[in-house]
Amino acid sequence: MANRLSQIATRTGDDGTTGLGDGQRVPKDHMRVHAMGEVDELNSQLGVLLAEPLPSDVRDLLVLIQHELFNLGGELSMPGFELLKADAVLRLDQALAHYNADLPRLKEFILPAGTRSAAIAHVCRTVARRAERALVTLAGHDAVNASPRQYLNRLSDLLFVLARVLNRANLDGLGGDDVYWQSERLKRDQA
Numbered sequence: 001m002a003n004r005l006s007q008i009a010t011r012t013g014d015d016g017t018t019g020l021g022d023g024q025r026v027p028k029d030h031m032r033v034h035a036m037g038e039v040d041e042l043n044s045q046l047g048v049l050l051a052e053p054l055p056s057d058v059r060d061l062l063v064l065i066q067h068e069l070f071n072l073g074g075e076l077s078m079p080g081f082e083l084l085k086a087d088a089v090l091r092l093d094q095a096l097a098h099y100n101a102d103l104p105r106l107k108e109f110i111l112p113a114g115t116r117s118a119a120i121a122h123v124c125r126t127v128a129r130r131a132e133r134a135l136v137t138l139a140g141h142d143a144v145n146a147s148p149r150q151y152l153n154r155l156s157d158l159l160f161v162l163a164r165v166l167n168r169a170n171l172d173g174l175g176g177d178d179v180y181w182q183s184e185r186l187k188r189d190q191a
Helices: 031-050 056-077 086-100 116-139 146-169 184-190
Strands: 017-019 025-027
Touching (some): 031 056, 031 146, 056 086, 056 146, 086 146, 116 146
Antiparallel strands (some): 017 025
8 A cells, every 4th residue: 555655646547537446447527436535525524523622432433434434435446345344334323322312302403503513513414415325326337335325324314413412512612402493383382
């Protein structure tokens, strides 16, 4: 790997193609490359979230997720290869159950807002959904293992839950609760 990264500007992509991990060259707008880019953007957005003050358990979880997303991207770059295992999906299920257990039940939709860290978690959630859609599109045309799709689906759910957790963490003095959508029904019920 060190030899591969010794020269970043290789100029091999100047013709509009890029190399996959198995050596084949594909157009840069190939569905596989698009899905890899969406996963890369998600990982980068998680890096932005990790630059914020976070509870240590959330930070540790997000760092692990970054490594797993790198595995997911690697798997996408090597058609037919498996790097992201089913146990990674199980870890997200367990984290979802853990963090959701203490949250109040939602009675209304919430806005992607609140503390800065919660808002960034919501951005990560939407990027995870976009990455999931790109993966589903790719799977409609090419073989894709089930775990990556399941992982992105669970991760977007977990990021929603973590945004709610971060709104309550009050690490920046602004937290407290979710920001609720002011629906017509809610306005009526409060009147």
